[in-house]
Amino acid sequence: MGRPLRKGRKLSMRLCKRWLGAWYVLLVCAACSGESLLEELPEGVFLDHTPAGTVDTMLVVNAGDFLMGTNQGFDPEGPAHVVYLSAFYIDKYEVTNAQFRAYARATGASLPPETGNPMFSNDRQPVVGITWAEADAYCRWRGGRLPTEAQWEKAARGTDGRTYPWGEEAPGGEYAVMDLGGRCGRTNWANPSAGPVPGEFCHTMPVGSRPRGASPYGLLDMAGNAWEWCSDWYDDTYYGRSPREDPSGPASGTFRVVRGSSWHHLPHYLKTSARFRFYPDQRGNFIGFRCVRDVHQ
Structure with missing residues (x-):
């Protein structure tokens, strides 16, 4: 599970290493060594415990700079700019119906209407039809956001x-569950007889069903x-004034x-880099959505 810790650590650290990935032992190991383990964690180490007592896989994204946005997309996607983020954990998968x-x-809490729709109600499919407030409440119940x-x-x-x-590589059905031929979304409303193209599904699929589409940290269905709710209010021009460190979006919005x-x-x-927005109660x-947690929790 990741690269070895540096040589010369005490036996207590080697024992800690055996259980690397469990939240409890992350804390114990830090105490054993007398120094933080955050810089020791390889990208993609898994965390399998949450305060709510459920078992959910989360992956670590270590602190550091990255390039956010692009100068080659739609206007709200730019300008490209360097952002520093503190380390955080994020769900490997979208939150499921189960x-x-x-x-x-x-x-x-109430279930969203789509959990009764057989096209979207499988336990392993992402829960959809969720408002922003419902997604936020779920993440906070789990001890995150x-x-x-x-x-x-x-x-x-x-x-x-x-x-x-x-x-x-250009998008294809092996990488993502998407509307390949323009027949599942708005086009299909105008032409109900149009069927999907090969590799296309006009509904969600079980989370993690496209492993070739994994992100650099091992996250699936990104x-x-x-679509996945974020905590930020949306503003077309926010990138032009956003802080360099840990930006959290505008103070208000629609x-x-x-x-x-x-x-x-x-x-x-x-x-x-693509940005989009919905009304919070839409x-x-x-x-759908996924959750994050700060590493110091």
Whole structure:
């Protein structure tokens, strides 16, 4: 599980290493060594415990700079700029129907309408039809929160400025669950008889079903399947004035940021720099989310 720790560590550190990845032992190891382990963690080490007592895989994105935005996309995607982010954990997968049902049972929260739609209700499919507030409440119940737009982009893009989570190769059905032929989304509304093209599915798929589309940190479905809510308010011009370190978006707004595109939309929005927005109370069978946690929690 990742590269070896530096030579010369005491036996207590070697024992800690055996359990690297469990949240409890991350804390114990730090105490054993007398120094922080954050700089020792390789990108993509997994965390499998959350305060709510559920088992969810989270991956670490280490602190550092990355290139955010682009000068070659739509205007809201620029200018390209360097951002420094503190380390954080992020869900490897989009939150599933099974996870959200468990939350609803535990808290009495309402289930979104799409959990009753057989096209979207499988336990392993991402929960969709979720408002921003519902997504935020779920993440807080788990001891986390929604990712900032900057956290989401770094987790999808890494530090090499790649166009798609998987690299530079043009999108295809092997990389993402998306509307390949323009027949699942708006085009299909106008032409109901149009069927999908090969490799295309006009609904979400089980999370992680496109492993070739993994991001540099090992995250899955960062492009396609379901749009993902971010914590930020949306502003077309925010990049021109955003802080260099840990930006968290404008103080207010009308729309909330979504990222990553969905099964319902065309390939442009699969790009790691692509920005979009919805009203916070908007529901759609193409809107889901994932959560983050700070490393010091």
